[in-house]
Amino acid sequence: MEPIDVTERLGRWSSGRGPLYVLLAARLRQLIDDGELPTGSALPADRAFAGQLAVGRNTVVAAYDLLAAEGRITRRQGSGTRVSGPAAGSGPDTTAAPMFLNLLEPQDDILTLACAAPEAPPPAIVDAYARALPIMAAMTAEIGYHPAGYPPLRQAVADRYTRLGAPTTADRILITNGGQQALSLLARAFVRPGDRVLVETPTYPGALEAFHEEAAILTALPIGLPGFEATAHARRPVLAYFTPTFQNPTGTVLSALRRRRITEIAAALDIPLIADEITADLPFPGVDVPPPLAAETAPPLSLGSSSAAIGHTAAAFGATVISIGSLSKNTWGGLRIGWIRATPPVIARVTRLRAVHDLGGNLPAQIAATGLVPDIDAQCETRAAHLKSGHDVLRAALAARLPEWSVPAVTGGQTLWVRLPYGDGTSFAQTALRHGVAVLAGSGLDAAGGSEDRIRLHFRHPAGLLVEAADRLAAAWQAYHPPAEPASAAPPLAI
Template sequence: MGPIDLTEQLGRWSAGRGPLYVLLAARLRRLINDGGLPPGTPLPPDRALASVLSVGRNTVVAAYDLLHQEGRIVRRQGSGTRVAGSASAAAHDVTSAPVFLHLLEPRDGVILLACAAPDSPPPELVEAYERVLPELAATTGDIGYHPSGHVTLRRAITEHYERRGVPTEPDQILVTNGAQQALSLLARAFVRPGDHVLVEAPTYPGALEAFRDEAAVPRPLPVGLCGFEAAVREHRPTLAYSIPSFHNPTGAVLSPLSRRRLAETAAAADVPLIDDEVLIDLGFPGEETPPPLAAYADTVISVGSLSKIVWGGLRIGWVRAPAPVITRLARLRAVHDLGGDILAQLAAADLLPRLGALRRRWAEQREARHDHLLAQLARHLPDWDAPPVRGGQTLWVRLPYGDGTSFAQAAIRHRVAVLPGGGLDVSGQSGAYVRIHFLAPVDELSEAVRRLAEAWRTYSPPARRVTSPAAMAV
């Protein structure tokens, strides 16, 4: 594809706020994500595209560099720039996120340790559906469109926060189709092209994708958003995002004092702060459920979900925020989605106050599998650095040499999928890491470690580091 064809597809790429390279990267990213630029498509040389767009070459170079860091394009000396994901690119050990393709295709015998979520609905969920069927059958005078969420579930989530000591009203709750939709709505509401968003490094890559889709510039801080106040002065962010409870991917838990300091500092700086609480119920036995950041500042935006404590197939998430924010989000959602599944919302409302037994059973099971995975890694891969965690779903493992991206490619050839760390860290400091979940049954974890050990024995890192993609993972 030549530069003239590409500029026709780009359209009014420069419409918006922010540096030109960010706007250009945003439009190219959208074309790649939507299939307008399929895998393997050659992109124009820097100078050619700059000439056609009437911008400086540095603008094109910076846009290409940003997309290269995200793993969306491949740049090679002598062979030009292409959209990532072609067969030829894969043959040169440039990943197009093969570990995630298995979410869309048959497993083919691959053990998936990259995507962390329960693999079957618990009996409590089935029972909840059975209990609410009469309520659904008795429904009249309701067309079923509720962009803010069904009032029954909004009230149940309100009571859920009240039980945790956070006064809440139903108009502070928006129900979403999972936490990912919540993050996408928040990004759309608060971010404009070129805006800065403070994120932890590493962090949940789905959040990075949501911010990048709005052409934000993620600014990394250590886990816990350490250095928040100085970063606010330097970057003037429009949004901040944190996972203070059983952090994805490290498992870290922010102390109550640090939570208070972060929430109060964000409120004083007038920076909207997202508290991702998706993992908050995943502490091991004996671990107390951490307080939400909203307990320290009512301006905090809390995002919750039932996907990790119940089942990912129950597409129920929510946002708790000041009422004006909820109104704004509901209007955005109504344009694209008139509301979620009513039966699922009624079941979720029934289930929320009954989660205690499920939480305890699931905590014991996850702790046993966590301990088993650590023991297997210590036995078969003793050089790997795999610190234990107090809850959550994942281990954040540092490899003794090489990089996570090229090793993930070696692992997939041995039919086990792990998540390379580079795509979770916009600072570029996690290339030597992989994320591995411990939710699988113990016999499957044992077999996975055996395959990882075999992959490690044959692993030879590339001469130069391979850039890890900022691919979607959950």
Template sequence: MDPAELADRLGRWSAGRGPLYLLLAARLRRLVDEGELPPGTALPPDRALASALAVGRGTVVAAYEQLRLDGRIIRRQGSGTRVAGPARPGPRDTTGAPVFLHLLEPRDDDVILLACAAPTAPPAALPAAYERALSQLATVTNDIGYHPSGHWRLRRAIADHYTRRGVPTDPEDVLITNGGQQALSLLARAFVEPGGTVLVEAPTYPGAIEAFREQAASLRTLPVGLDGFETVARTRPELAYLVSTHHNPTGGVLPPLARRRLAATAATADVPLVDDEVLAHLAFPGQPTPPPLAGETVISLGSLSKSVWGGLRIGWIRAARPIIDRLARLRAVHDLGGNVAAQLAAAELLPRLETLCRDTAADRQARHDHLRAELARRLPQWQAPPVTGGQTLWVRLPHGDGDSFAQTALRHGVAVLPGSGLDASGGSREFVRIHFLADPGTLTEAVHRLATAWQTYGGGADRGAPAPRSMAI
């Protein structure tokens, strides 16, 4: 197993109390017992795993020894370290656990999570929307409750939402999903054959990378903010994916002219172009929101997870009607429909979505400014360019790499997302992604812990890192 992959699966292994080697052994033992590391799996050499986890080799050696004594692993000179038991064939493995999956589960420890960005509580408008939705449910008759394409009321609300933004849309052009991640998975299944080419930005949203890899796609990359028109036309991928507004993770916004040219190029090349709009409405005060991409082959993807609350599992796909019909048939095989009460509540919120986001814009900008000020004060060597919206900063470390520093930061009680997990090309290793949605006091404490971790990591050294590359859009 690749050391970086095992490090991802280990998650926040060092966040507990006690010696590091015992914490590491406990987490490895759990992965073995739960079958995530099946019998026969070859584990990384001591030095390789120690490097991936940013710990001393002795920590890994001691952890492996604990597992050997427990009978979980076998270590032989010359043949390496393997999980005990006979190797057995399993299903085709196209992906490991997403790099962020272990950060989504609630924890009781004191780790400050700056890796996964989402509102920490539902707005007051959401319970009120549910009250209205429940009153509507009380009047339902002649409806068995299965809506594979989504409830008609919500499909119409989303269609009106796009029409108001300058892209005329009918309800039949909309498919409702259980969040944006399900929308990505459906699109990957519908368009991508094993080995087929998918064009993505580098870096990009890690959930998209995982969805495409799950289909065994061949990922081709283009730099964020560069037009990419020639790449779309030249490679003619099975699917192209981008985040055009408040890009995740860099925060950039693709200008209107570039949007029109990109949509036209995709249409000419007959390439389905997925525009992830999950963050589109999170502009700071006074910042314009460009119109959505529109074109014959453009597929818009949206969700309320970032603009309202992650617990409201409502997403959607807007596309040409034949694509929507195809996706609805595919979804019906796996999922006969979403929660009707949630969809009715979302239909109540959609007409007010822009207003809800404007109401929180000043607070989001204040937290963005506070985090940047704290980073500049305590970690002046770090480069954290400002953004005009969204939820995250794309931070460049002056030396070292994000993977090993993220492990060091985790041991100091703060979780950040290493850049390598957001870059299908294997680059961005000198970056980490940090969100600014926490309250100012929490952000101050988080930066204090990051600064302490940086000193432990070797923050005073100059290791000759390459010159910064532009992330401007």
């Protein structure tokens, strides 16, 4: 392969905020992922590259180490440093943004248990669009650009939070193109290269992708964020992210005491706390759902000597909570309606970013969604029995065909967190794909580099497809031969 002038392709790479090695790694990562540095191309030696960039050798070594941990480059004594591609491993690219793989490269013969979402639009969406048509026909002075969202929809979302116990005004709501855009906008608003973000492990892979895109350094804590206060003092994160209700992927629901404690610590230490509550609308029949985290308004408990002196009034408590919601999981993903609930200054800040990207969302969709938001609870009640049925069908089918797998039950949400008795999820996911079923390897959901023995499955398909998926998984498991070394996917900039 012809030598590549890496320094020429780098362009401006050191103008951001954060350690130089993180900025350099972020720029090289972008070049690799965009194909500007093709697989197999040689990168300069440490000392030579440092001299070309006028930085210390340790900067180059640290940047290379980050990229090597992600599998994007390979460093071997005697043969130098070479690009290994956008993702670690060989064969089909099932480790780079695996949740999105089936969306980017759909295959008709693959049953996907990787990306969970409703299978089809419910009749309520058709009705909502029918009601939206006269509203649009009556518009005479409407340019259609609303960076913060269609005002009646913002008010409808605010009213829903108020009904759920978190008094909210429309200026605390930003409408987005789904929950994923909400995460991406928040990551861009709060994170600079090298900043630390505290996340649960395992967690929603789309969140890891959003933080990864901003070159964040991830600090992982177990579900429920035990050790939050001590870790925050030691690591100084600019943001914390977690899912308090029907956690993705485990289905965990945090207790009221733990929710209050997390909110209290975030408020006392002034750390913006993103509560991803998209899955909170997916309880099984008869399961009580806790109120939104933003409903926490009680005065703080004692935090101990390190932070007890920080006073917060009842009105300020919980002001650091940023809530994310969406119609994607409780109604239909194709509608692409999500939202952020936060303080007015945060909403204004993120709205400015949003305006640069697309000036505002799809107005007809937002008009239709305005009529759907007040009926979310009724829609969820209708879907609850279907979710519970899919959960039970898939667990029963797996128990009959793969009794050695550990498949804990959940009380809501849309995913099962499965433990394999041996091998690793990444290599098994590749075997499963060859048998016609797509699953999500656990290591891609774990910022700490763990969960190698896990896979995530969703249960939203009709019963017949879930049984067929279990048959294919059983065939894949029978044919599966674990590699000598685990084929785990490296976490994005995880420390």
